[in-house]
Amino acid sequence: MRKIPKQERSRLLVESIIDATAIVIAKHGLAAATTARITDEVGISIGSLYQYFDNKEDLYEAVLERIVEKLITLVEKQSLTKEPFTLSVWVTTLLNDVWDFLEADNGLYLQVVRNWSQLDFVSGMDVLEQKMLSVLSVYLLQQPTRISPNTGDLPARLYILTNSILFTLLRYISKPSPLVSRQTLIAEFANMVERSLL
Amino acid sequence: MRKIPKQERSRLLVESIIDATAIVIAKHGLAAATTARITDEVGISIGSLYQYFDNKEDLYEAVLERIVEKLITLVEKQSLTKEPFTLSVWVTTLLNDVWDFLEADNGLYLQVVRNWSQLDFVSGMDVLEQKMLSVLSVYLLQQPTRISPNTGDLPARLYILTNSILFTLLRYISKPSPLVSRQTLIAEFANMVERSLL
Amino acid sequence: MRKIPKQERSRLLVESIIDATAIVIAKHGLAAATTARITDEVGISIGSLYQYFDNKEDLYEAVLERIVEKLITLVEKQSLTKEPFTLSVWVTTLLNDVWDFLEADNGLYLQVVRNWSQLDFVSGMDVLEQKMLSVLSVYLLQQPTRISPNTGDLPARLYILTNSILFTLLRYISKPSPLVSRQTLIAEFANMVERSLL
Amino acid sequence: MRKIPKQERSRLLVESIIDATAIVIAKHGLAAATTARITDEVGISIGSLYQYFDNKEDLYEAVLERIVEKLITLVEKQSLTKEPFTLSVWVTTLLNDVWDFLEADNGLYLQVVRNWSQLDFVSGMDVLEQKMLSVLSVYLLQQPTRISPNTGDLPARLYILTNSILFTLLRYISKPSPLVSRQTLIAEFANMVERSLL
DNA sequence: TATGAATGAGACTTCATTCAT
DNA sequence: TATGAATGAAGTCTCATTCAT
Numbered sequence: 001m002r003k004i005p006k007q008e009r010s011r012l013l014v015e016s017i018i019d020a021t022a023i024v025i026a027k028h029g030l031a032a033a034t035t036a037r038i039t040d041e042v043g044i045s046i047g048s049l050y051q052y053f054d055n056k057e058d059l060y061e062a063v064l065e066r067i068v069e070k071l072i073t074l075v076e077k078q079s080l081t082k083e084p085f086t087l088s089v090w091v092t093t094l095l096n097d098v099w100d101f102l103e104a105d106n107g108l109y110l111q112v113v114r115n116w117s118q119l120d121f122v123s124g125m126d127v128l129e130q131k132m133l134s135v136l137s138v139y140l141l142q143q144p145t146r147i148s149p150n151t152g153d154l155p156a157r158l159y160i161l162t163n164s165i166l167f168t169l170l171r172y173i174s175k176p177s178p179l180v181s182r183q184t185l186i187a188e189f190a191n192m193v194e195r196s197l198l
Numbered sequence: 199m200r201k202i203p204k205q206e207r208s209r210l211l212v213e214s215i216i217d218a219t220a221i222v223i224a225k226h227g228l229a230a231a232t233t234a235r236i237t238d239e240v241g242i243s244i245g246s247l248y249q250y251f252d253n254k255e256d257l258y259e260a261v262l263e264r265i266v267e268k269l270i271t272l273v274e275k276q277s278l279t280k281e282p283f284t285l286s287v288w289v290t291t292l293l294n295d296v297w298d299f300l301e302a303d304n305g306l307y308l309q310v311v312r313n314w315s316q317l318d319f320v321s322g323m324d325v326l327e328q329k330m331l332s333v334l335s336v337y338l339l340q341q342p343t344r345i346s347p348n349t350g351d352l353p354a355r356l357y358i359l360t361n362s363i364l365f366t367l368l369r370y371i372s373k374p375s376p377l378v379s380r381q382t383l384i385a386e387f388a389n390m391v392e393r394s395l396l
Numbered sequence: 397m398r399k400i401p402k403q404e405r406s407r408l409l410v411e412s413i414i415d416a417t418a419i420v421i422a423k424h425g426l427a428a429a430t431t432a433r434i435t436d437e438v439g440i441s442i443g444s445l446y447q448y449f450d451n452k453e454d455l456y457e458a459v460l461e462r463i464v465e466k467l468i469t470l471v472e473k474q475s476l477t478k479e480p481f482t483l484s485v486w487v488t489t490l491l492n493d494v495w496d497f498l499e500a501d502n503g504l505y506l507q508v509v510r511n512w513s514q515l516d517f518v519s520g521m522d523v524l525e526q527k528m529l530s531v532l533s534v535y536l537l538q539q540p541t542r543i544s545p546n547t548g549d550l551p552a553r554l555y556i557l558t559n560s561i562l563f564t565l566l567r568y569i570s571k572p573s574p575l576v577s578r579q580t581l582i583a584e585f586a587n588m589v590e591r592s593l594l
Numbered sequence: 595m596r597k598i599p600k601q602e603r604s605r606l607l608v609e610s611i612i613d614a615t616a617i618v619i620a621k622h623g624l625a626a627a628t629t630a631r632i633t634d635e636v637g638i639s640i641g642s643l644y645q646y647f648d649n650k651e652d653l654y655e656a657v658l659e660r661i662v663e664k665l666i667t668l669v670e671k672q673s674l675t676k677e678p679f680t681l682s683v684w685v686t687t688l689l690n691d692v693w694d695f696l697e698a699d700n701g702l703y704l705q706v707v708r709n710w711s712q713l714d715f716v717s718g719m720d721v722l723e724q725k726m727l728s729v730l731s732v733y734l735l736q737q738p739t740r741i742s743p744n745t746g747d748l749p750a751r752l753y754i755l756t757n758s759i760l761f762t763l764l765r766y767i768s769k770p771s772p773l774v775s776r777q778t779l780i781a782e783f784a785n786m787v788e789r790s791l792l
Numbered sequence: 793t794a795t796g797a798a799t800g801a802g803a804c805t806t807c808a809t810t811c812a813t
Numbered sequence: 814t815a816t817g818a819a820t821g822a823a824g825t826c827t828c829a830t831t832c833a834t
Contacts, residue, residue: 010814034806034807034808035807035808035809036807036808039817044815044816045815045816045817046808046809046816046817047809047810047811047814047815047816047817048814048815048816050808050809050810051814051815055808055809056808056809125369129375153378153382153386155377155378156377156378156382156383156386157386159375159377159378159383160362160366160378160383160386160387160390163362163365163366163369163370164358164361164362164363164365164366165362167361167362167365167366167369168358168361168362168365171323171361171365172361177327177357179353179354179357180351180353180354180357180358184351184354185354185358188351188354188355188358189358192358192390192394195393195394196390196393207797208797211797232823232824232825233824233825233826234823234824234825242798242799243798243799243800244799244800244825244826245797245798245799245800245826245827245828246797246798246799247826248825248826248827249796249797249798253825253826254824254825254826406793430827430828430829431828431829431830432828432829435796440794440795441794441795441796442795442796442829442830443793443794443795443796443830443831443832444793444794444795446829446830446831447793447794451829451830452829452830521765525771549774549778549782551773551774552773552774552778552779552782553782555771555773555774556758556762556774556779556782556783556786559758559761559762559765559766560754560757560758560759560761560762561758563757563758563761563762563765564754564757564758564761567719567757567761568757573723573753575749575750575753576747576749576750576753576754580747580750581750581754584747584750584751584754585754588754588786588790591789591790592786592789603818604818607818628802628803628804629803629804629805630802630803630804638819638820639819639820639821640804640805640820640821641805641806641807641818641819641820641821642818642819642820644804644805644806645817645818645819649804649805650803650804650805
């Protein structure tokens with residue numbers, strides 16, 4: 001289990017270790033993300049790493065946690081928008097934000113997320129789904145008139161949408177298809193969401 | 199592959215090595231799929247493994263190749279159906295077949311596919327997409343009247359559908375959500391396809 | 397111990413195995429001269445190799461034996477020359493012959509000899525020395541008037557000359573010095589021999 | 595070298611690893627000088643070896659470097675002698691020193707050097723030649739009157755002398771000929787040098 | 793005799809983790 | 814708390830040799 005740092009200095013150190021881990025994974029791939037390389041990147045000794053993380057697994061967990069947190073933040077940012085918006089606009093904006101986040105820092109987080117299976121990223125997905133579900137529910141409730149009467153199983157539909165969009169996005173960003181442009185992809189997703197929910 | 203097995207006996211051996219690899223990955227996870235464990239599973243010596251595969255990577259490749267082949271076969275089987283069918287029925291049948299295949303042998307192939315990112319399964323996806331694209335194109339051309347005039351970018355849409363469905367399926371089968379049943383999931387996918395293409 | 401082939405066909409096979417070994421060593425280096433590569437080169441099975449050689453060591457021994465034989469032949473060819481010659485001419489001619497032999501077939505034998513230490517080539521040297529000693533003794537006896545009265549320890553001197561020349565030659569051919577040309581080197585050796593013996 | 599040892603303790607460890615490597619090569623031959631045997635000899639774990647050397651090759655290189663260094667030191671020691679000396683005396687003394695060095699510690703370094711070809715000792719020879727060339731040049735310049743007018747190509751001659759002497763010495767020490775004594779050999783070498791240079 | 797698939801000891805190397813300083 | 818040298822289990826792969834066919 002991960003130790004919870006109490007002092008400010010330690011907290012910063014933990015942050016920079018997590019940062020470094022993401023950087024190293026992005027730069028050299030997960031297989032080459034050794035404790036030595038990570039601590040080199042931070043400029044601390046291996047021993048110090050183990051001061052804050054019991055083992056590498058915990059470290060990876062922390063990295064994923066942070067990514068999920070950031071994704072959640074993006075979703076929340078959207079949900080807090082005060083302006084009125086169509087669902088399509090909402091999705092487009094959100095996806096662009098997510099895309100930019102994944103491509104930021106030379107694909108730093110993208111590289112990390114690509115290894116989700118090894119990293120048990122799927123457990124992080126649960127939180128995301130939860131968030132999407134609640135945010136979209138709120139949104140849809142606010143616009144009752146526009147809800148299609150036969151939307152069917154809303155949770156199931158949201159489950160499918162969230163997973164479909166996120167995984168396809170990941171796959172596309174890490175290996176774009178020449179058949180599809182970013183714009184088209186996002187537009188199609190927006191379409192898909194509207195068709196699914198309205 | 200290092201050596202092309204000429205005799206029947208060798209061909210069977212290669213098959214059983216690939217089988218064993220899948221089994222070991224499924225049982226212990228990719229990280230634990232060591233050459234020793236694999237050859238133990240077959241009951242041969244490590245040396246024999248290297249008679250037929252240059253390295254572990256090649257072995258993994260062979261496993262993926264086989265899975266993609268089988269998935270392709272399922273798609274083809276559907277496409278050859280002579281009976282008239284609605285798109286929805288077609289999708290439902292195909293997805294049930296795929297599902298059964300992935301769950302067969304205690305989720306043997308499912309477990310393997312879950313590690314797609316490490317295994318470069320994505321390259322296998324290309325072949326699948328190609329197949330789906332051509333099969334569905336043929337189908338849609340046969341029913342021109344039913345094609346929605348504004349289907350938009352068909353390749354893009356198929357790209358999205360194939361990826362969305364396959365990855366979500368994988369994720370669900372490997373960790374089912376209590377919110378969604380298999381039946382619902384497949385029904386929703388069928389819906390999604392119809393809404394997308396018709 | 398090496399089996400002695402009795403039939404003509406087998407004798408030829410043994411020859412071609414020895415040839416192939418030299419070729420493989422020259423092409424890929426001693427470390428890469430595996431039984432598989434050697435038998436591939438001959439076009440026979442590994443089993444057949446072991447029909448004629450009990451182990452790899454025996455095979456190497458045979459290769460060295462043959463090289464020493466060929467060198468001996470060169471020396472003998474010189475010693476049989478009927479024309480009168482100066483010692484210097486004799487040495488020059490011999491060294492040119494040896495040089496050509498070592499460089500023949502893309503340095504086939506040179507590469508083999510370079511690995512003398514692993515190959516226990518030194519034992520082959522004994523035979524060469526013996527030969528040189530006897531050939532030169534004969535020569536010198538034939539020209540008694542020209543022998544310096546204080547030649548000192550003739551065997552010792554021949555030992556030194558043989559070894560000095562051969563090893564330096566090997567070193568030069570395998571990695572020529574920019575400071576010295578082939579011509580100079582041979583001329584200097586001829587000089588050295590004359591100064592030593594006359 | 596992977597890591598430059600900063601602390602005295604590590605420096606000593608690196609030294610003892612190099613020592614052990616030489617010992618193991620001398621005791622069991624180069625082929626048997628495995629990382630396991632070497633670290634056993636030092637009494638450390640294999641991992642520790644790899645803290646300081648990237649691979650076995652680097653380790654061998656370090657061993658050779660040290661030997662060449664020591665040989666250079668011997669040459670330098672001679673060249674610094676203040677007393678006047680004849681070339682013959684100079685060579686005799688130097689060769690005796692080299693001989694003693696090679697035979698020290700039960701032929702420790704001799705055994706190592708015997709494997710020069712695999713060990714790329716030849717590159718070490720370059721340094722030695724360079725040294726010999728400069729040292730002898732200085733000597734010869736100091737005694738201009740005694741230089742034979744027709745010494746011819748001095749660098750070539752020194753190249754030949756250095757190689758001839760060193761390789762013949764190695765061969766003799768590792769397998770002495772009954773025809774020659776150490777004393778005779780050295781005396782003959784001294785002769786050879788005088789005849790070559792004066 | 794010939795074949796070549798099978799063997800398996802053993803080589804090199806990596807890297808998460810520990811612990812004395 | 815921080816350091817980083819040391820550990821050693823475990824992984825991948827090679828290759829001389831055997832032996833059933």
